[in-house]
Amino acid sequence: MPEKYHIKTQPVPPRRPRIGKYGVVDWREDCARCHNCVKKACVYDRYRQEADYIRNLSDVDALFFDCMGCFSCVQDCTKGLLCMSVNPVYENLGNSYWTPDIIKTTWLQAETAKIPVSGAGYRGPFAGQGFDSMWTDMSEIVRPTRDGIHGREYISTSVDIGRKLSFLAVDGEKATTSLPPLVSIPMPLILDMAFPAHALPQLDAIIKQTAVNTGLIAILDSRHWAGDDEQLEHIAFYLGPDSPDVPKEALRKTLLVEISDSGKVIERIKELKKIHPQIVVAVRVELTTEGVERAIKLAEFEEIEVIHIAADANGNEIGSTSSLQVGAKKPQFIKDMTRHIHTTLIEKGIRDEITLIAGGGVALPEHLAKEIICGADLVTINLPLLISLECHLCESCRPGMVCPAKLEKIDFDYGVGRMTNLIAAWHDQLIEVMGAMGMREVRRLRGDVGRAMFFENLEEETFGKLFGSRKND
């Protein structure tokens, strides 16, 4: 059996106290000291652990929040004195898109590298916006398109980055077409640059080493390159409008490079190809209101190999915050923009020639699978990597503000371990959903919307027929 893609992991415990959803157990006066709650009710032994924890407390802001929320102590207390509430620190994590639940599960995966498993059924809303408005399909007894019965180890998640030819010219038995360069990576995931507000000096080195450990590629702004030229095959330099050029020798050690979109993008690609003919060049297209049409237009040029469309952190059109005003147009979401670009390129007959990388708003492993179903070949992430380091996404990354995760003090091995664990957990979960779909190749998942069900379609097919038009749509 050929060697399988496997990410080596080991548990990396958090540096900071855990922040659980529950845990502020209010112990009112009038306690009978019967110790029913302490000795009997808590099957998780949390009261004793809390006492130990407080005894060894190192930080004054580090409270103990590890209650499992089972209510046993509350309900068994002899005098009914205990009261459980949601931890306010937990409620303040993240924002409306990057919810506390997303942050918590990212921390867990970064610590353990395991797929989060829990009991009881789904607890959330019926459906939601963005990625929450679609479901992946699964393969039942009769599914003519199933890839066949196979174990998880036979599912391939590797993808190719670069331009593909629509046909080969052959002279006798020999292909006369020169094949464009392709970069293969074992998982459809690219580690994107951190947003400027989140940039930390040590972060780039950690992300680069994570890319090495996972066999992936990290995009690095050439402005932040420290000059080390080891393992550059895992780095894709980003050459923005203000970025300095990378020395030719270093560029020749890379496989992929990303340039910003501009009016001179074709000339820029030719320049880079002149230095390193085997390099694959991606063009980063910011998904502003014109971004989608720009990406479609760029794809028509034969020099374009890879287009990286980038939405904002929440997956919306960039600059759409102003659209929160009353009467403003609802911003497009990354999944819908990706679908539009993908289907337009199919209609133009050029989809298979281009590699489409999409990023922005990918917060969970299911978003990775769903984004690929919507038409991306690969997906980029940056915020989940930051969150894996126990970031609260509190947006306090400004001089004079205190980072609750103390990110300025992170250790290199800790950072690499956490990020590697997170990617390993995501990889396992990608395989889980692909297994459920009966898919053996992630490349075949791209744009296969037949493997998904969309909220608006299901509503129309089911309730639209019965109850007329949907209100407020």
Next chain:
Amino acid sequence: MASYSVQEKTIKNILPENTLRTFVPQEEVARVIKPAPPRYRNEIAKYVVHRNLNCKRCGKCAEVCLYKVHVLKPGYKYFAEPKNYLCIGPTCEKSGHYCVTKCPQGALEVKENPMYKTLGDFRWPADLILATWKMAETGDVPPEEYGYDYECGNSGGGFDRLRFKFPEKPPVKLNESEVDTGISLNKRDDGRPKIKIDVPWYGGGMSFGSVSNVTQLSKARAAVAWNTFTCTGEGGYMERMRPYDDHVITQVATGLFGVREETIQRVPIVEFKYAQGAKPGLGGHLLGDKNTPAVARMREAVLGISLFSPFPFHSVYSIEDHAKHIDWIKHVNRRALISTKVSTPTDVDMVAVGSYSAGTHIVHIDGGYGGTGAAPDIAKKNIAMPIEYAIGKVHNFLADEGVRDKVTLIASGGIRSAHDVAKAIALGADGVVIGTAELVALGCVRCSRCESGRGCPRGIATTDLELSKKMDVEWGTQRIINLYNAWRKVLVRILQQFGMRSISELRGRTDLLMHLDYTNEVEAENER
């Protein structure tokens, strides 16, 4: 004994005697409704009553309270902790029996419980949990004055946005005794038993391992009392379940844990589990901590290792393979009905018709928001469609294929209340399977900690010997019997309002439903 009318004379001629009945004497469980008070000292309440130091212990509060919230035990000097869960809150003031205003010392205060928001979730809001507890305690519909919104959850879609369009007054006035809530599980005319159950639901498969044997037995005994069924799940068949064989569905799932010909022969219904709504396409999970010696023995597995059922059945790759499976069971147990449990992919309608053609009696579709003892979080939310979409799709396709009245369609995966049952039937199902609701009746708070360690801290979904003792079978049985009774009452009221004599009249009556997010003017829109 189940009230199915076996065509025994015909069957005896062709079937071996030993497959006609279980050998074990069957135990009767009376359908008696009686109080089953909460098993915790402090039941979680919507309101809390505070008594301050001004209290002179005059007893006025206990005297006026209609709900027995205040208790001064004989011989005791001080009041016991108020039974908050019985308090209906400030609305009590209208009744003239409000302890707060009647207290001569002004020593009492009633406030909304600050802990209330920590209980429940979108699918099972706190009101629904508390109402289910109340039903399990009393066997009756929660009194209006408690103000529980127990008809639906707060998920913002599906059942939670559907409502019945009740007529201003019922077209026919019917007594409760005139309304039949029973359904037939065998619609094929194939000589197998015409099993009829008294309520349009039965208990879902929960394996020994995922839940305790006390939980399993409580479910089984309640099924006997209500002449319906419970299901073993895929973890094998406990010997202690044998006195209830006639009301048990045994499951043949991909792991084949504990499946033997002998266990298949015990029961009137055998269920093939191809997939489960909470984890479609993934197979069962039992994490190693819960694989105790008893579980390992039952499943014929190695102690302490995590048990993952494969997906799919590696012997089934087509409907023809499925038909071979069904033939196998029909041969082993010649009186059994066959149920086929599948999840809800896009082509669930084709699966249902294919399964019918393979010979199944019951098509059981399990929607994506169903319950589980353990499942990857990524699977619970993202794979396969919610049951609300699947029911109509399957119902209509079976009708289009001309086989709707030859197969029983059972829906599950998010049926939380009697209203959900009625809505599922109105969308096209014959009946439903329930699971989480039974566990909530036993005291589940949906903390989602069933999967690992010692399992459920509440003693329900655990195999830990100590935790299992938190509940006894008698109490558990009574709670579920009571819940069923309350649900049936709600269902009867719905049918009475529509003037329907039988639950089967409600099947597929989507014209009686409306959706809060739609214009509900489909005919006018079509005309335009």
